Structures are given as C-alpha cells and as structure tokens.
Amino acid sequence: xxxxxxxxxxxxxxxxxxxxxxxxxxxxxxxxxxxxxxxxxxxxxxxxxxxxxxxxxxxxxxxxxxxxxxxxxxxxxxxxxxxxxxxxxxxxxxxxxxxxxxxxxxxxxxxxxxxxxxxxxxxxxxxxxxxxxxxxxxxxxxxxxxxxxxxxxxxxxxxxxxxxxxxxxxxxxxxxxxxxxxxxxxxxxxxxxxxxxxxxxxxxxxxxxxxxxxxxxxxxxxxxxxxxxxxxxxxxxxxxxxxxxxxxxxxxxxxxxxxxxxxxxxxxxxx
Numbered sequence: 527x528x529x530x531x532x533x534x535x536x537x538x539x540x541x542x543x544x545x546x547x548x549x550x551x552x553x554x555x556x557x558x559x560x561x562x563x564x565x566x567x568x569x570x571x572x573x574x575x576x577x578x579x580x581x582x583x584x585x586x587x588x589x590x591x592x593x594x595x596x597x598x599x600x601x602x603x604x605x606x607x608x609x610x611x612x613x614x615x616x617x618x619x620x621x622x623x624x625x626x627x628x629x630x631x632x633x634x635x636x637x638x639x640x641x642x643x644x645x646x647x648x649x650x651x652x653x654x655x656x657x658x659x660x661x662x663x664x665x666x667x668x669x670x671x672x673x674x675x676x677x678x679x680x681x682x683x684x685x686x687x688x689x690x691x692x693x694x695x696x697x698x699x700x701x702x703x704x705x706x707x708x709x710x711x712x713x714x715x716x717x718x719x720x721x722x723x724x725x726x727x728x729x730x731x732x733x734x735x736x737x738x739x740x741x742x743x744x745x746x747x748x749x750x751x752x753x754x755x756x757x758x759x760x761x762x763x764x765x766x767x768x769x770x771x772x773x774x775x776x777x778x779x780x781x782x783x784x785x786x787x788x789x790x791x792x793x794x795x796x797x
Contacts, residue, residue: 568597572607579611587611602631606638613645621645636661636668643677647684656681663697672701676708688715706735713750722757729754745771749780 575590591611594604609624625642628635643658659681662674675698682691692715695708713728729751736743748771755764771781 564597568594568601569603571597572601572603575607576610579607579614582614584611584615600631602628602635602638605631606635606641609638609645610641613648618645618649634665636665636674637670640670640674640677643674647677647681650684652681652684656685672698672705675701676705679708679711683711688718691715704735704739706732706739709735710747710750713754717750717754717757720757722754725750725754726758743770743774745775745778745780748775749783752784 571590571594575587575594578584578587578590588611591604591608594601594607598604605624605628609621609628612618612621612624622642622645625638625645628638629642632638639658640662643655643662646652646655646658656678659674659677662668663671663678665671668674675694679691679694679698682688682694692712695712695715698705698708699712709728709732713725713732716722716725716728729747732747748767751767752764752771755761755767768784771778771784775781
C-alpha cells in the first residue's frame with residue numbers, strides 16, 4: 527500500500543504538476559527566473575517551496591510559501607503547494623483544507639485536483655479519489671489525462687471493480703503507450719481472468735518499455751511472470767524468473783508468496 531501511494535505521489539509531482547511544479551527536481555521551466563513581476567515571483571517561490579518540501583526541507587518550504595502569500599494570499603497555486611507541504615508533514619486536515627481551497631479558487635486547476643485525488647487515495651478514500659481523478663480525465667484540454675485515467679484504474683482496483691479498472695487502464699494506454707504501470711495492471715487482470723496468452727502479451731509489452739527506458743524489473747513483475755509461466759506450462763521461463771526473484775528480492779513479499787505457492791499444484795497461483 528505504501529509503495530503504491532508513493533508511486534502515485536511521484537506521478538502527481540513529476541507528471542501532473544506542470545502548472546504547479548511538474549517535477550520535484552526536473553522541470554521544463556526555469557524556476558530560478560528573476561523576472562521582477564509579481565506573477566513570476568510568486569511562481570518562483572511556489573516552485574522552490576515544492577522542491578524543498580519534496581526533499582524534506584520543510585522550514586525552507588514554509589519560508590518560500592510565506593513570501594508567496596505576501597504577494598497573493600488568495601492564490602490557488604499557493605494553497606495547492608501548502609496542501610502538499612502539509613501532506614508531507616502529516617497534517618492531513620490542513621492538507622485537505624488547502625487543496626479544497628485551491629480548487630474553490632480555481633476549479634479548472636487540474637494539476638491541483640490530481641494531487642488532491644492522490645491525497646484522498648492515500649487516505650483510502652477511493653471513491654472520493656475516483657471522483658477527483660474523473661474530473662481531471664474528463665477535461666480534454668488537460669495534457670496529462672493519461673495519468674488521471676491510470677489513477678482511476680488504481681482506484682477501481684481498490685474498489686474491486688475489475689472491469690472498470692481494465693477500461694481505465696486501456697484508456698490510459700490509448701493516450702500514452704509507455705505507461706508501464708497500466709500495462710502490468712492489465713497483465714494482472716488478464717491473469718486473474720485466466721486469459722494467460724493476453725497476460726503474456728502485456729508482459730512482453732512491459733519488457734519492451736522497460737528495455738527502452740532502461741529500468742529494472744521489480745519483484746511484482748517477476749512474480750507475475752512466474753505465475754503466468756506456470757499457468758502456460760513454461761518451465762524454462764518459470765525457473766528463469768524464480769532465479770531472478772530469489773537473487774534480487776530474497777526478502778520480498780513476492781518471494782515469500784512464491785515459496786508458499788510451491789505446495790499449490792493447480793494451474794493458477796494466488797496473487
């Protein structure tokens with residue numbers, strides 16, 4: 527659960543905060559712009575506050591937000607950034623208050639809405655999170671709708687609405703074919719539906735994305751590969767991935783699940 531929340535926060539910060547920050551460290555904007563206009567100064571303070579907050583330097587973040595509030599204490603961006611800061615510090619009531627205030631000031635601020643949805647997901651308020659992500663996804667002018675659809679898929683999974691989750695993940699991939707989390711979730715869904723060939727197809731798609739982006743397999747992916755290989759009777763692929771899982775993630779929950787599954791002789795291994 528904690529890992530999923532962290533992944534969603536990374537998506538919210540690095541991919542859907544273009545108007546707020548669009549990345550804790552990496553951004554297409556020059557956040558150290560010294561333009562004397564109040565608007566540019568406010569944006570610079572907000573950007574810096576988010577960088578500091580994401581790195582755990584809360585006092586520096588607070589000081590930058592104080593400067594931003596002196597320029598405009600009714601700014602949606604300032605309230606959204608304050609919400610993120612409060613969230614990082616564990617002050618959940620103030621976090622939600624500031625997210626809601628940001629959206630009250632600017633209901634079309636979809637980057638802030640996406641982060642509010644992520645906050646709600648972290649609080650296990652999945653229907654509320656779903657409702658926020660749905661508003662983001664429905665805004666065809668928003669450039670990062672695919673992440674909203676992916677987040678909708680995660681909410682649907684948590685609400686045990688598998689068909690709805692599948693629909694959302696597929697919509698996300700239609701907008702961005704490189705969303706590897708959506709690919710893996712679809713592979714899980716197909717495995718659960720005993721559509722092993724389709725699950726293998728998604729695993730192959732994931733492998734292509736991973737190779738292109740040069741990121742390593744996770745325990746979750748290796749465990750899924752093992753289960754699909756078992757279901758298809760592919761002993762070679764099964765043992766290859768078992769070896770990787772045991773060497774790279776010997777203390778993982780997934781390896782423990784594999785060890786527990788050794789006594790299971792049915793075609794399907796539990797998730």
